[in-house]
Each structure stands twice: as structure tokens, then as C-alpha cells.
Amino acid sequence: MSKNRTKKIQDYNGTYSFLHRLVTFAVNRSYRKILHVGKENIPQDGAIIFAPNHTNTLMDALVILTYNHGPKVFVARADIFRNRKLAKILTFMKIMPIMRQRDGISAIKKNQETIDKAVDVLKDKIPFCIFPEGTHQAKYSSLPLSKGIFKIAFQTHEQMPDVPLYIVPVGVRYGDFFRFRSTFRMEFGKPINVGEFIAANDQLTPQEQMNSMRNLLAERLHATIFHIPNDEDYDATFEVCNAVEPYEMEALLKDKGNKDLHSLEVQFQANNQTLKRIEALKQSDPKKAEKLLELGKEAYKLRKKKGIDTESAAVKKPLVSRLGRILLTLVTLPYTLPVSVLASPVVGICQFIFTKLKDPAFRNSVRFVMNLVVWPLLVLIYGIIACCLLPWQWALAVTLLIMPAPKVAHEVWKTFRLALSDIKLLKEKKLNKTYAKIREMLK
Secondary structure: OOOOOOOOOOOOOHHHHHHHHHHHHHHHOOOOEEEEEOHHHOOOOOEEEEEEOOOOOHHHHHHHHOOOOOOOEEEEEHHHHOOHHHHHHHHHOOEEEEOOHHHOHHHHOOHHHHHHHHHHHHHOOOOEEOOOOOOOOOOOOOOOOOOHHHHHHHHHHHHOOOOOEEEEEEEEEEOOOOOOOOEEEEEEOOOEEHHHHHHHOOOOOHHHHHHHHHHHHHHHHHOOOOOOOOOOOHHHHHHHHHHHHHHHHHHHHHHHOOOOOOHHHHHHHHHHHHHHHHHHHHHHOHHHHHHHHHHHHHHHHHHHHHOOOHHHHOOOOHHHHOHHHHHHHHHOHHHHHHHHHHOHHHHHHHHHHHHHOOOHHHHHHHHHHHHHHHHHHHHHHHHHHHHHHOOHHHHHHHHHHHOOHHHHHHHHHHHHHHHHHHHHHHHOHHHHHHHHHHHHHOO
């Protein structure tokens, strides 16, 4: 590299490469189950723009990093770059600012610099990632797509028409948006070849082409996620899917006869199958569909009022199915209880920060940063104290035993939290009857 050459955001950085692997390692251990689907849909012959749904703030970008160890460049809302120190950190992380509609027309005009840099990134064949919804929402749904991704795609194609350019929809579905140690399923959908799309629609104006491509991307993105229409029936629809989930999953496994199918894939297919049945019912018997959704709405309100977790509702015999886990937790308390106490400073800091957050969707991002940064410092302190009090062999053993403390503490808490939720569900006869009616209507 020439010494006079201005360093680009996509250039190789050894420190970034090391931290990328470290972060990927940490992300993979922040979730109980992980599934990547459709990697074969990622083109190998050109430039790529990843277009993920946006539901879980920073974690969305981090889980996308996990599919391989290569660099990727992202964009984020421009207001978080106002702090100079934070802006330097974000730039190091290969994140660029982009203005949004709410920032005003004059601010949006500044996006041209970001678009030019994005085009330059794609020229170097580094994957570029932009969340086309423009903002996040913690829902199994999606927002209208903004124009930014298509402007970048069209300008890139114009500047390098001989290089294939693809927009790849990426659907990320979390088991829970707000809780630590949940699950995620990530699917790479069918890519859009930008050059071929423009050539096939050359009778349209550029604006019409963008609108048509936006509709196509939205359609393909929806196919990769558990997409519930974002309307007044959202909560009711979600509750119906949740109520029939274990039965749909069991039937799906029986029909396919594939016991090796990943549980997250079975859940994904079962949920989407339920959505199709609800939509079909709306067409064939609108009154029955209306009654079904009323039951879903009633169940949702009852469950929320009693503080019952969705995981309790999504299991056939919740308390029985978790009995082994409860017994294991009780037996291992002599270990899990002390390490949980040692992890309490991190938990306490997180809880304090949560009280300051206006948007609960940031909770998992906060937990991740605390476990990545603060917990290793605490382990170092605990290790030094152990070395001062014990022979080095014992001190090493103690340090190794406390390393997974945040994860252990969470699992202990989760076991007892879900057991309490299961008991509440067993006692709620009205809610159980409502769930039974929902299942009967969808047989």
C-alpha cells in the first residue's frame, strides 16, 4: 500500500481481524442455539450488499458477522457519530454514518459521501451491509424499506457494469428479543442480481425500477423470516402461532420423518405453516378467522397479565418437560450459587443501565458488551485474589471455574423463572381453555 494513499474503511486491519474473531466467539456463546440457513445463496462471483431485517439493535450486526471471518462494512444512523470518540470507534468497527428521513432534507443530502464510500467498498468486493428498514422494531414483522440501499446499488452498477452486483436478503429470527442466551436463526435468501434486474426492466424509469426492486426485496426478505403482518392483529396472531407451536412442530416432524432436522428450522417451518393457515382461513371463512384472532387476543392479554412466559405456552407439558433441568439445577447449586454471586456485579450494572434505557431492544446489546468487556476484568481481579489466598494450582482451577459465571447465573435464573411461569400457567384454567379452543379451531 502506498504511504500517500488515504486509508479506506474497508482496508485490512490486523487488530480488527483479531477482534472480529473474538466477537464472533462471544456472540456464538451468547445464544443457546444458532442456525445458519441458505449460505449457498451467497454469490461468489461479484460484489454483495446484505439486506437484513432489523429487530435487535447492535446484535443484528453482530450475528451477521458470525457467518464467516471476512470483513464487512455496515452503516448506522448518523446521530450516534456526533460524539468524536464514539465516531472513531465506530469507524474502526467498519461502520459508516447514514442520515435518515427524520433528520431532515438538508441532512439527507450529506448521504452522498456515504453512498460514494459504499460504492468504493463494493468495488473492492468487500460485503456491504445496510438495514433497508432504516430503523429497528422488536417484532416478528418488518417495516417499509427505505431507498438508500437501492441508490447505492444503482450507483454501484452504473460505475462497474461489468461486475455482477447482488442484493442478498438476510432474515434473522430471535427466540426472544430481550433475554440473554436466547436463540437465533439466520437465513440468506434468494439474491437479486442488480444488473440483470435493470436490464429486464429497461422499459421502466430509474425510479420505477427502484420501486419494483424494493417490492421484490421485501417479498424475498419476508420469505426468510417469521413475518407476521404489522397490523392490529399482530399480538393475536403471534399468540395463536405460539399456542399451536408444539403440536405443529410434532406434526411436521412426523410428516417429514426427519428426526435430524434442527429444532429452530422445525420451529420456523411450523410457525410459517400456521401463518399460512390463518391467512387461508381469512379467505375461506372470515367469521371463523375473526373468532380465532379474538381468542388469540384474549389469550395474549391473560398471559401478559399473569406474567406467563411464551416458552411456557409453547410447550405441551411445560413443568414436566423441565423437571430434569430443575433437578440438575438443584443438585449443582453448591457450584452455581457461588459463581452466580460472583457474576452479580455485571448483572447489577446491566440492571442499572436498563433503568436508563427508553428502548428495551437495547438490553441484549448492553448485556453482550458487559460480558465482553467488564466480565473479563472481573475474572482477572478474582484470579489475582485467588492467587493471593491459594496455591497457584488451586487459584488456576478456581479462575477456570468462575469464567462461565454469567452464563451459569443466567441458566439458574432462567430455570427457576420458567418453573414459576409453568406453575402459573397450570393454575390458569381460563387461559388453558382458551389455548385449547385455539388448537381445536386450527385442527
